[in-house]
Every structure is written in C-alpha cells, then in structure tokens.
Amino acid sequence: MVENRPLLKLFTHAVLILGVLFLCFPVWMSLVASTHGPGALSKSPIPLWFGDQAWENYSQLIFGGMSEAGGVPVGMMMLNSLIMALGITIGKIAVSILAAYAIVYFRFPFRMGFFWMIFVTLMLPVEVRILPTFDVVTKLGLLNSYGGLIVPLIASATATFLFRQFFLTVPDELVEAARIDRAGPMRFFWDILLPLSRTNIAALFIILFIYGWNQYLWPLLVTTDESLYTVVMGIQRMVNSGEQLPVWHYIMGTAMLALIPPVIVVVAMQNLFVKGLVESEK
Amino acid sequence: MATLEIKSLGKTYPGNVVAAEGIDIAIEDGELVVLVGPSGCGKSTILRMIAGLETITTGDLFIAGKRVNDHEPGERDIAMVFQNYALYPHMTVRGNMAYGLRNEGQPKAEIERRIAEAARTLRLEDYLDRKPRQLSGGQRQRVAMGRAIVREPRIFLFDEPLSNLDAKLRTQLRAELKALHRRLGATFVYVTHDQVEAMSLADRIVLMNAGQVEQIGTPLDLYLRPASRFVADFIGSPNMNVFEGVLDGEARALTLSGGGSIRFADPLPAAPGARVALGIRPEHLHPGDEGPGRMELTVTFIEQLGADTVVHGTLGNGREPLAVRLDGVQMREAGASLPLICSPEHIHLFDADTGRRLN
C-alpha cells in the first residue's frame, strides 16, 4: 500500500493467518477424526493428529455404507449428488440462456410480463414454500425420481439475469453482421452468441454446481427410497440416528466426502468462480 | 453490381421521431456515392434501411430494379462494413470471412478460393488464422472489408469504416478503398461525417441535414455551387466566410449586420433591399487595394500551416469575423490592417431566411 511499516505488515499477515486457521481448523478436525477408529473417538480429548484407520473407514463408507443410516454406500450417494448437481446445473443454464435470449433479442407481446414472472422467483427460496411445492411434486408423481430431485430447482432468475446482462453488452453490430451473413435467429444463437458466452457459462456452472450439490431439504423430502439419497442429506440420517450414539468417525468421513467435490471445483477454478460470483450479483 | 434507387424513403421511430423523410436518390451501377452530414442527420439510418437492418416506414427501395423493402438483409445481395468492424471475436480471420459463404451454402473449394483471393488483395495472407483481438486496428478494418468482398455482393455498404483509425492510417486506407472500388467496379454506398473523406472518395456526394437531402452532386458541384448555406458551410476547410446584411437599392453594396459594407461593380443577383447572406471561401480572397468587393481586414491571429497561411481577423467595426487563406508562408502582425479583394464569380449568395442559393 502507500507506506511501508514493517509492524503493520506483520500484523496484517497475522490477521490473515488467524483467519485461515479459523476457517481450516474445523475441517482439519473432521479430517483427523475420519481417520480414527471408534475407540479413539470415545473419550475426550480426541486426537489432533491422523490415526491409522483411514483406509478402513473410507472403503467401508464408500462401498459398504453405514448400517445405522440404512446401509447405503456413500459412493452411491455421491453418484446421486453428482447426477442431481449436474442435472440442476445444466438444466438451469439451458433454460435460462434461452429465456434471456428471447427477452433480449426479440420483441413480442407479454415480453415484459414474462420478464417480471421470472424476476419475482428471485425472491422466494424453496424453503419458504416447501409444503405446497412438495404437494405439487407429489401430484405430478415425481417423488422418488431424479426428475423430482432436479426439475423443480431448475427455474433460476439469477442465471437468466446474468445472461441477460451479458447479452446486453454484446455489440449490436454483431447481430447485424450475422443477419447480413444470412444467419437466422437460431443460427446466430448457436454460432455466435453461445461461443461468446463460454466464460459466463463456465462461471455459472461452478456456482450452480455447488448450489445443486449442496441441496438438502429438497432431496430430504422427495426421496424416501434410499437408493436415491444424496450425500449432503444422507449425513443427517447418520447424525440423528435415534437411540445409538453417533458414530463420529463415519460421520466425519462422510462429511469429508460430501465437501471435497465442491471445494475442489471452487479452488481449481478459482478465478472463473470469483468473477462469476461477484458479477452475477451486480 | 447493380443500381440502387431510393424513392421518397422515410423513417419514423416510435414516439414520432423522424430520422429521415422524403429521400430520393438514384445511384448508378458501379458508382461510389458518399452520404455525408453532421451526426444525427439520418445518413446512417438510410444506409441501415438499404441494408435491411432498419424497417422502412415510407417509400420504396429498389436494388437492380427490384423492390426489396421486405427482404431480409441476407437476401439483398449486399455486404456491409461497420464502424467497429463487428468481427466475430471467437472466429479466426478465415472463419469471419467464411461465415456468410457457409450460410449461403457455397462449396468448400469456392469458399477457399474467394478467401485466398480477398486475402491477397488485402494483404491478409499471413493473418488468416489469427483471431481479431490479435490484429491491429488497420488489419481489423481490412478483415471487415475482406468479409464484404468474399460475398461478391452487388452493393457494398460502408458505415464510417475509417473513423476508428488514426489520421495517417485513414488517409492510406482511403486510397486503398478508392483503388478497390475501381478494381471491383461494384456499387459503393459510403457513410461518413468527414467532409474531406467525402470529397476525396466520392463520385457523387449526398449531403444530408436533419433527415433531408440538402444537395446531391459531384464533390466539385458541392464546392463550387453549394445549393444552400448549410452545404456551403459544411464543405471546405477552413469554413466559408458568410456575412449577413442588407443590399442597397441597386443591389451593389451589402451593409453588414456587424457594421461596415462591401461594394461590388455589378449588381448582385438578388432583389434590391433584400436581406441576404454572402459567402466567400477563404481561398478566394486576395490581398489587393484596387478592385471589386474590396474589404479591410484587421488581423487578430494567424495560423502557419506551412503550405499556406490562414489569417484570421475581423471586418468593419470588429464584429464580423473573417478568415483568408494565403499561399506559402506569410507574416502578419496582430492589429495590422490587410486590404482584400474578391472577384464576383467566387461570390455565393444565399437567402438570409431560407438559406437557399440565389445566384
């Protein structure tokens, strides 16, 4: 910054390191706990360093599952999570980009009406209207299906707005040039607008993937069939497993498995993610 | 190659904003016509109506004798070069040129042939596989031209294609464009706000103002016989000197509104006692004591341009500004007095109210 003060610099780094420690510590403890057997986790204080049960714990979880939680292998839950997350992500992007395209590049009756209809959905998270939404899904016979997990979460005002915002910055002359080059609306969309939106799509993909992966209440309600459990909601069955004491080494192992994929996505595609997040809220 | 005919064309935007009205222009096959005028005069609107990018509110548009009002831009057999080039940023130079041809369904070999030819003409061979962002402004401009050329259209449309370039490059590309026109022999319609560009490029100029055509003619027509005060003012640099005043009973002397008067040997072609605007180009005034149209300039400052010198000053009691262009390097002190004369054939006379030409 402006001046050079060694003490201030030291203090700055100290603040940051403390912050990093505060954020990392809980996950560190979970990671450590997931490598111990039940014995080490039965009395306080619990160990702060890794144990030797990592392989046993994780292989049991991924392939065998936990009898306390219905014995569904966590590997399968993760697969369900992946399907749900990808379904929601791809669905949202596809549906929103088309809607945004129509709203920006065409003029038609009720255009603004549609725009506002999409706009108001920005306001109501599914948790708020959970019971009637559940009702609707039941009536449509979508319980215990991937469709029921995915489709109701696809409508997204945020993604539509992001695309709309981006389309408005695309120079008008490109459409004009395309029209002179004999490109019709769909060809323009496919050949020009879609390739130009690549960065936005990628950034949105990260954000929506995390959103989809982390869904909790919705899968909890629409799936009673254990083979459709997702990992984030599955962990709840383990924590609140009734009479028994929670088996923490398994629970923490599952927690690790549940948080690793989205964390990797965020860290690996950090720049794209930050750009997408900050811009989508502007 | 084709003729282009515009008949009482008009454009009204929502909210009754009239962008152009009653435009009649007939463009010959192979002609280079420049639409010029200040910003907002409607020149771009007309070009965009020709391209089909803007709907036509009134009137008719004929390309090669066929009415094309309702044709899609892609069906009009035109190509357009945009001010910001509008190159597809994610496609290579080759891809940009090929796109329209692919959409037309041209065979691959034909596309390749045309691109190769255009690239040779425009010296773009080394850049065919680059993306637009890797090119300089001048190169992008050439790619935009190339994209138009490969279409082999009957009419080329240019929307201020040189205005994003620096002055030197602009002059160079202007010459190239003129050469290209000669070689292709196609019909060019070119829009610019720069009168120098218009003068140097055009076979004929269409000068527009406030949504209407002020004058159509060759560059020299417009320079020598401007049809209105607006045209006179727009064409030529430095601007024409224009004085408003009242003619005397013999129409031989003009009493200036700013004070003072100018006398001529013969009567001016206007009603005696009329209010008129009298125009003289700076290059048509010469130092001299004896002769018609004599006036006395008080020098305020001079511009040394090297090849010539522009002397700025005032007439009469100091309220009428006047500029004179003198050949070569000339020295004049501020406050000095400079007697000038002007021969009658260089006098432009306009009606003071309507601005139309009188002589």
Place this chain on the structure above:
Amino acid sequence: MQKRVIFKARGLPYLLVLPQIAITVIFFFWPSWQALESSFFIEDAFGFSREWVGWQNYRELFNDPGYLRSFRSTLIFGLSVAALAMSLALGLAVAANRVLRATQGYRTLLIWPYAVAPALAGVIWYFLMNPSLGIVAYWLKGIGVEWNHYVNGDQALLLVIVAAAWKQISYNFLFFLAGLQSIPKSLIEAAAIDRAGPVRRFWSITFPLLSPTTFFLLVVNLVYAFFDTFSLIHATTEGGPSDSTSILVFRVYNTGFIGQDYGGSAAQSVILMALVIVMTVVQFRYVERKVNY
C-alpha cells in the same frame, strides 16, 4: 433493456421462454398460490375435508408464544450471523488487500468454505462442540465454561450462529475484496498525501466507499441466515432444545411436516414470503441508488 436490432419471428420467442416459464408456473406460482389459499383453511390430518376459517390461522400464529419466540430467535440469529460473518470477512479482506503479492494465495485459502454445504458446516461444528468429546467443548471446560448445547438453549443458538457465520465468511470476503479492489488507488494516495494514517484512511475513505457492498452483503447475509440455514439447523439441533433454535423457516417445515398443521404452515409460508419480498425490494431500491454515491 433491449437491443436496437431484433429478430423478427412470431413463434420462436415464445418457444424459447416456454421451458423457464413452465417450470416457474408449475413449481413456483402454483405452490405459492396454494400456500396463500390454504392459509385461510383448516384441513383435517388426512386431507379429506377442509374448512374456510378466514384469518384464524394467522390470528392463532400471533397468539402463539412459540411463534413469537421464533421471531425473536430468528432476529437474534440473523443479526448475529450477519454481524459476525461480515466483520470477520471485512477484516480479512482489508488485510488481504494490503499484502499485494500474497493476496491471491490467501484468497485461495479463504474462499473454499463457500463450497461447504450449510448442513455440513453444522454437522462439523456440532462435532467440535460436542459436550462429551468435542475438542472445543473440551477447551472451553479448560477455561471454566461448561458447554452443553443439548440442554442449554442459548448455547445451542450460539452453536448454530458460529457454524452459519463460519460458512458465510468466504462469500463476504470475496465481495469485500472486490469492493476494496475497485476503489481507485489514487483516492487512497490522495488521502495519504493529506496525512491520513492507515486507520483514519480506512474509516474516512475506504469504509464509506464500501457502503454499497456492505449494504448489499447485509441483505444477502440476512436472507442467508433466515432461509438457507434451514439445513444447518435440521441436521444438528433440530430446533431444540425446547425450540431455542427453531427459527421461522424451520418452524414452517416443522408445523407442516411434523405437526401436520397444513393451514398453520401455509400461513407461516405467506408471512415469510412477504418478508423476503420486502427484503428484496429494499435491496433493489438501495442497490440501484447506490448507497452513498
């Protein structure tokens, strides 16, 4: 709002918006309407019959001390989460913005909790604070604090506040950092030339210029705490002990799915919807106007 040039096509635009509109109508407008409608009915447990009761469901809600307590705990919860997550994030962002070359590195280490599901954040902290073997509970005992969120309602509330704030710091950090980076350097330098020290510069220049970001984050954090933390609570305290962590959005679920009181749950939904709409409108109003400049 729209392009100067548009395509002419009659059916196509409708076809393009159709999927989004269909999903919105089926999964958004229809349920919202149903919530509104059934908030005026009492339904029997099996859904066979229902009776129009007017405002009764609402009246009952506001006469229910439990519901009013939920309002209070929601407010405490939301404000605490926002205050905690935002102040820590601001401190970290200011620090990260100062270290220049290391900013990127620290950013990587600070943003990943964004990806952690609230439910997981809850479960992990639940484990850390577990009265019998949680490491934090153990340390607290060392300094003389008896921790047991199974019986102590205040401690349970504190637990979910910390867990919810922990997860939200990353998000706030990113926005504060972006806000800080968009402040022109010349302003800070001008202030330095005007002999303002780092602390004064922060409070007199940086913080006021950050106010749009701060306000935006305040609303986002409140929305997050009010609604997105449902899973955090559901996976851990389940609203207890004795309703102490039963925030409004959790109560909607509990009344409807556990208590089978359809009308009461619907009335709560409607109230919550009204709350979100007000917050969104407020946010748009102010964000559009840009607080402070």
